[in-house]
Amino acid sequence: MRQYNIAVIVGSLRVESFNRKLAVALTRLAPPEFTFSHIQIGDLPLYNQDDDANQALPVQRMKTEIAAADGLLFVTAEYNRSVPGVLKNAIDHGSRPYGKSVWGGKPAAVIGCSPSAIGTAMAQQHLRNILAFLDVPTMGQPEGFVQAKEGLFDEAGNIGAASRAFLQGWMDRYVAWVKLHAV
Numbered sequence: 001m002r003q004y005n006i007a008v009i010v011g012s013l014r015v016e017s018f019n020r021k022l023a024v025a026l027t028r029l030a031p032p033e034f035t036f037s038h039i040q041i042g043d044l045p046l047y048n049q050d051d052d053a054n055q056a057l058p059v060q061r062m063k064t065e066i067a068a069a070d071g072l073l074f075v076t077a078e079y080n081r082s083v084p085g086v087l088k089n090a091i092d093h094g095s096r097p098y099g100k101s102v103w104g105g106k107p108a109a110v111i112g113c114s115p116s117a118i119g120t121a122m123a124q125q126h127l128r129n130i131l132a133f134l135d136v137p138t139m140g141q142p143e144g145f146v147q148a149k150e151g152l153f154d155e156a157g158n159i160g161a162a163s164r165a166f167l168q169g170w171m172d173r174y175v176a177w178v179k180l181h182a183v
């Protein structure tokens, strides 16, 4: 059976990030033919177009990891009604030099959680806009606006009972999306 390696990009550097916990818990809902690589973005320098011909080692590492992935899973926080700068920085790095983007054609989904009821909806919409330009086929439904509240995770870090059916369904759709679009 074909194996699928998914690059997981979390839009938060916080040690206790709810979104990182969500990413880890989500990957546990995937079937065995799916493996997940968590992409480090916290050590990337600030993007500077002057460096396009000489990309820093962490940038080269990230681009190599993305290029090797069959799909992308973005799990992002929302900062001031948009994507956190660290995530945009990583996406910009991966998109350059011009004509050498690593993102295009990789099937993706976006999801995220925040303590507020909107559950990163605006950040996700902004991220969808970026991914559309980068030619990333992004799953439209179901949307994943998750509220980070008591019970979202159980003691073992798995998705809690109240959200498990919804997020299992979300993962099932993501798996089907990747299988449909992976090259």
Ligand SMILES: Cc1cc2nc3c(=O)[nH]c(=O)nc-3n(C[C@H](O)[C@H](O)[C@H](O)COP(=O)(O)O)c2cc1C
Pocket (backbone or CB within 6 Å): 011, 012, 013, 014, 016, 017, 018, 019, 020, 076, 077, 078, 079, 080, 081, 082, 113, 114, 115, 116, 118, 119, 120
């Ligand atoms: C700079 C900043 C801006 C924020 N803006 C938003 C926002 O626009 N919408 C929202 O729901 N939460 C906002 N928050 C709260 C975050 O949702 C909350 O800090 C969350 O825990 C971040 O995700 P993480 O736990 O994965 O780091 C903001 C937090 C910070 C630090």
